[in-house]
Amino acid sequence: MAQTVFAPWDDPQQKPLIQFVNVTKRFGDFVAIDNLTQDIYEKEFFALLGPSGCGKTTMMRMLAGFEAPTEGSILLSGKDIAGVPPNKRAVNMMFQSYALFPHLSVWDNIAFGLRRSAMGKDEIAARVEEMLTLTRLGKFGRRKPHQISGGQRQRVALARSLAKAPKLLLLDEPLGALDKKLRQDTQFELMDIQETTGTTFVIVTHDQEEAMTVASRVAVMDEGRIIQVATPEKIYEAPNSVYVADFIGDVNILEGTAKANGDESYAVDWGNSVPAIAASQRPFSDGQKAHLAIRPEKIAISAERPADAVNAVQGKVLDIAYLGNLSTYHVELPTGQVIKAQSANTRRVSRRAYTWEDPVWLSWSATAGVLLEA
């Protein structure tokens, strides 16, 4: 069975569920969102990723209706929702603090939104039971929020925000309060629930691993602007700027000047005796400043110079970080630059091939790095 790739953003026939059109939001003199235009499609799991103060929370609060844009408009299913108050929007939000009502039981928390609608008593009961089952909280309906654990509270918050079957669910740092192990399990649960219910999710997070794991598309934000929107793979493997490359994961940035070296290939003079050869579809003129971004795991480390290596430099091991599954080597080049190379520890018991101060060769292919404009 051929599986169709979920990519409505590439399909011009698709109508976006949410459209930000030239949205600007100012708080006094501070520009939180700067002339932002972005479409989000139905059934997407859209992640807003960025450091604190980049405007991601403001975007979410504008979708929920707690903030109004200063300029521009936000459309939900083609209709401008600027004047619609939060209680009249088919949008629900899961709060960072969960915001569970402490005086109500888990059951009543989930029923709260349903009771505000014209739903009948039996229907409400059925829907609440359905949500309790979905979030595996069946046994805890009668408990108060303080009588359950952190992970359970998180699921109550999710169940409550999903109960009204919103067109759009907003998640504000939903897993921030959980410990790492629980967070990872919950990420997969979130993805399952998103798939089961078919709801569009917009998640705000500063945790890049979380964004990469759950999202269909990730928007990397900085200072009120979206720097890049793409699938997690593209964001990681083909960042469009040094900012994105640096924000997502670990990266070596080699600064230098580009010079044409054949078809879609450039030689980057980065202060080393031999220039680095890099393939790039993005054109560079001779002498243009360029940054070559290479992920540490794409750099091989070896004792001898590999015979067929396009790029190879020698240096000595400065530091080794053992991470269990991986080891990261910090290698100092004769020019003083330090390059990080990562290798998988595939064997359980093996003597480490290289140790501190050892001379080693680092090598990478022409397509290992991404050539970016400075």
Added chain:
Amino acid sequence: MNRLSPFNVVSLTFGFAFLYLPMLILVIFSFNESKLVTVWAGFSTQWYGTLFQNEAFLDAAWVTLKVAVMSSTLATVLGTMAAYVLVRGGRFMGRTLFSGMIYAPLVMPEVITGLSLLLLFIGIGMDRGVMTIVLAHTTFSMCFVSVVVSSRLSTFDRSLEEAALDLGASQFDAFRLVTLPIIAPAVISGWLLAFTLSLDDLVIASFTTGPAATTLPMKIWSSVRLGVSPEINALSSILIGIVSVGVITASLLSKRHAVRVRREEQAAQRVT
């Protein structure tokens, strides 16, 4: 167990003696056989008996209770509303002025508050009596309520209200169904504070009352001017008793609640 050092023992003794010795003497002498307040003549509860036959005292007690219940309820409603606007209203014209002005009666001399209210009531031609005392007490006790409630509101997690709105509740429903139940302890203690303030106010009540309405503090004050009688001691002892029982019950209840919540939270953490 930590033993107290001699210095601490002395501090403790003096502190508590200072606070409670006068009351203790009052309670002891309320059980005095003799009609002379300062001479001990043996144990007796007779003054409690005569107290309950004294119509004037019972009337005054009834007036005081009515005034206290009405004024503290009114003050709680108004004070809570004022606190809500000041904490939640965001920035509006004159916000600083308003929040300053609401606390002014806290430091205003009672004599001045009483006098200004008296002039107002005369000015608008209102007959002085129970209603004027109620209004006067509401005026000065609502700022106490609003202090108590606004301090609770300022630590209140705003996202709870936002969550209610987000789930489709109107502003009023969000307040009624979420905010109010959560801040209820502060509202209740505000009410209790207003109630106590009204119960023991002498100055403002004296200014604003008319011939028909005498509150208990006024009655006690006027009879003490004719000489302290053991009856008054008995009455005061009853008041002390009522207040103590109320305070102790309230603190026990809230402490038991806190302990239960903590135990349940620990239990919830252990399960997972």
